[in-house]
Amino acid sequence: MNNRLKVLRAERNWSQAELADRLGVSRQTVNALETGRYDPSLPLAFKIARVFEQPIESIFLED
Amino acid sequence: MISEDRKVPPLLKFGGLILLALIGAAVGAATARFVDASAMPGDDALNLFVGVVLIGMGVVMGGVFALRPIDIPKGCGMLQILVLTLAGIMLIVPIYGPNWVSAEVSLAIVLGLLAIQTVANVTMFRQADEMLRRVMVETGSLAFWTLQLALFVYAASERLGLVEGITAWGMIGILMAVYMVASAVAGARRGLK
Numbered sequence: 001m002n003n004r005l006k007v008l009r010a011e012r013n014w015s016q017a018e019l020a021d022r023l024g025v026s027r028q029t030v031n032a033l034e035t036g037r038y039d040p041s042l043p044l045a046f047k048i049a050r051v052f053e054q055p056i057e058s059i060f061l062e063d
Numbered sequence: 064m065i066s067e068d069r070k071v072p073p074l075l076k077f078g079g080l081i082l083l084a085l086i087g088a089a090v091g092a093a094t095a096r097f098v099d100a101s102a103m104p105g106d107d108a109l110n111l112f113v114g115v116v117l118i119g120m121g122v123v124m125g126g127v128f129a130l131r132p133i134d135i136p137k138g139c140g141m142l143q144i145l146v147l148t149l150a151g152i153m154l155i156v157p158i159y160g161p162n163w164v165s166a167e168v169s170l171a172i173v174l175g176l177l178a179i180q181t182v183a184n185v186t187m188f189r190q191a192d193e194m195l196r197r198v199m200v201e202t203g204s205l206a207f208w209t210l211q212l213a214l215f216v217y218a219a220s221e222r223l224g225l226v227e228g229i230t231a232w233g234m235i236g237i238l239m240a241v242y243m244v245a246s247a248v249a250g251a252r253r254g255l256k
Binding site: 024025026028029031032033035037038040041044 | 139191192193194195197252253254255
C-alpha cells in the first residue's frame with residue numbers, strides 16, 4: 001500500500017521523531033511506514049488521519 | 064530538511080561497516096586465543112560461538128546507544144541490550160561455570176539470569192509499538208517454521224539410522240543461531256538496522 005506520509009510530514013516540517021511522538025510509535029515505525037515497509041493497523045491509520053486532519057483514503061492509496 | 068531524512072554519506076556508512084568488521088575480528092581473535100574450540104565437544108563450541116556473538120551484539124549496541132545524541136529516544140534499546148547480553152551469558156555459564164562452582168550453583172545462576180531475561184523480554188514486548196511487536200512475532204514464526212522443518216528431517220533421518228543423535232544442549236545452540244538469523248531477516252524486511 002502506498003501512502004503520502006512523507007509529503008504530509010514535510011509540509012508540516014516535522015521530523016520523523018516528532019511525528020513518531022505525536023503518533024505514540026517509534027521513529028523506526030514512522031520510517032518503515034514512509035518507505036512502504038510496513039502497513040499500519042486500522043487504529044494507527046485512524047490516528048495518522050487525525051494527526052494530519054485528513055481522511056484515511058487521502059493518505060493511504062491502494063497499489 | 065528534516066534531519067532523519069538525511070542520507071548517511073556512503074563513506075561514513077562504509078567506515079561504520081569496517082569498524083563493525085574490526086570489532087567482530089577482534090572478538091573472534093580474542094575468543095580463539097583463549098578458547099581451544101577444537102578440544103571442545105561440537106555442541107559446546109556452537110553454544111560458545113552463539114553466546115559470544117550475542118554478547119558482542121549487546122556490547123556493540125551499547126556503544127551505539129552511548130554515542131547517540133541524547134535527544135534521540137532510546138526506545139526499547141536498553142532492554143534489547145540486556146536481553147542479548149543475558150542470553151549470551153546463559154549460553155556460556157553451563158560450559159565454564161562448573162570450573163569454578165558446582166553444577167547446581169551453575170544451574171541456579173542460569174535460572175536467575177533466565178528469570179531476569181524473561182521479565183526483560185515481556186517488558187520489551189509490552190513497551191514496543193505495533194511494528195516492533197510485529198517483528199518479534201514474525202521472528203518467532205520464521206524461527207518456528209524453520210526449526211520445525213529441520214527437526215522433522217533430522218528426526219526422520221535419526222529414526223532411519225542415517226544420522227547420530229543430538230544433545231538438548233546442541234539443540235538449544237541451533238535454536239538460538241536460527242533465532243538470531245530469523246530476527247535479522249524479520250528486522251531487515253521492516254528496514255530496521
